[in-house]
Amino acid sequence: MARRLWNPKSWVSLSPNGIGHTKPNHLGEMARVAVNVRRTPKRAWKILNEGVCDGCALGVAGFHDWTLDGIHLCTTRLKLLEVNCAPAFDHSVLSDISWLRNRTGVELREMGRLAYPMRRRRGEKGFARISWDDALDAVGLGIRAAGGDRTAIYLTSRGLTNESYYVAGKAARAMGIANIDSAARTCHAPSTIGLKSTIGVAASTCSLQDVLETDVVVL
Structure with missing residues (x-):
């Protein structure tokens, strides 16, 4: 059955710009x-x-x-x-980060984009710019020193796709890390178990358009 492109039943309101x-x-x-x-x-x-x-x-x-x-x-x-699209900010302002503690999340984002790898060693007041090679070497040496059984990667994002998880998993295993988890598992574990035990399929069986155009929704 062809879907209706103009369906007043799915409209929230006739008011412009959602006023009210x-x-x-x-x-x-x-x-x-x-x-x-x-x-x-x-x-x-x-x-x-x-x-x-x-x-x-x-x-x-x-x-x-x-x-x-x-x-x-x-x-x-x-x-x-x-x-x-934020411009890069002057990284020298991070040489002493004590003043950042009083900034809100919005104010920190409005500072701009960090364009270079920065590193802060124990006891230092702030961060200093380092090269990409030095940054990658530091991460690699840390993972190697800890060992694969003592290292874990946890991914979380509102919009991270399955493809991103797949690539991250491959990269982790290439580094000898078998411990990789994501927010998707902990977030959707209850729903997948419930769906599997009730209807036999551990995934959504309808689209949002189906929900908008249906006459009855049973929860």
């Missing part, structure tokens, strides 16, 4: 992001047009995903676009 509802400021937030990334328009467009969504794992490719029809451009993705 939970999130009425989407258009305003979109305008603010556009202003904040105006110095890097080509980079911002490439991220949106060719990249994935930092806020979910719906199989986003550019402006579309594999779950819902239409354009995928959520405010979470736009807010993180500001971080991805």
Whole structure:
């Protein structure tokens, strides 16, 4: 059966910009992001047009995903676009990090992007810039010294894809690390066990579009 492209039953409201509802400021937030990334328009467009969504794992490719029809451009993705397009800040300000303790998370993000590997040794007041070779050598030596049985990798992200987990697992095993886990397992373990024991399939059996257009949802 063909899906209806214009289905009033799935509309939240007729009010413009969601006025009177939970999130009425989407258009305003979109305008603010556009202003904040105006110095890097080509980079911002490439991220949106060719990249994935930092806020979910719906199989986003550019402006579309594999779950819902239409354009995928959520405010979470736009807010993180500001971080991805942020200019590099002067790394010398990290030579003494005592002043950073009073900064909020928003203020720290607004500082800009860290462009170089930085290292802080025990007893030092702050971080000093090091080369990429030195950074990778330090990580490699630390893993080798600890040994594979004493090293673990834990991955967590709202939008990390199965492909990313697969590559990370391969890289970990190449380094001799068998202990790799992710937030996806701990997050979805209860649902997969419940689905497997009740309906025999440990995964979702319907799309979000099915939920929007159905007459009855049983929880």
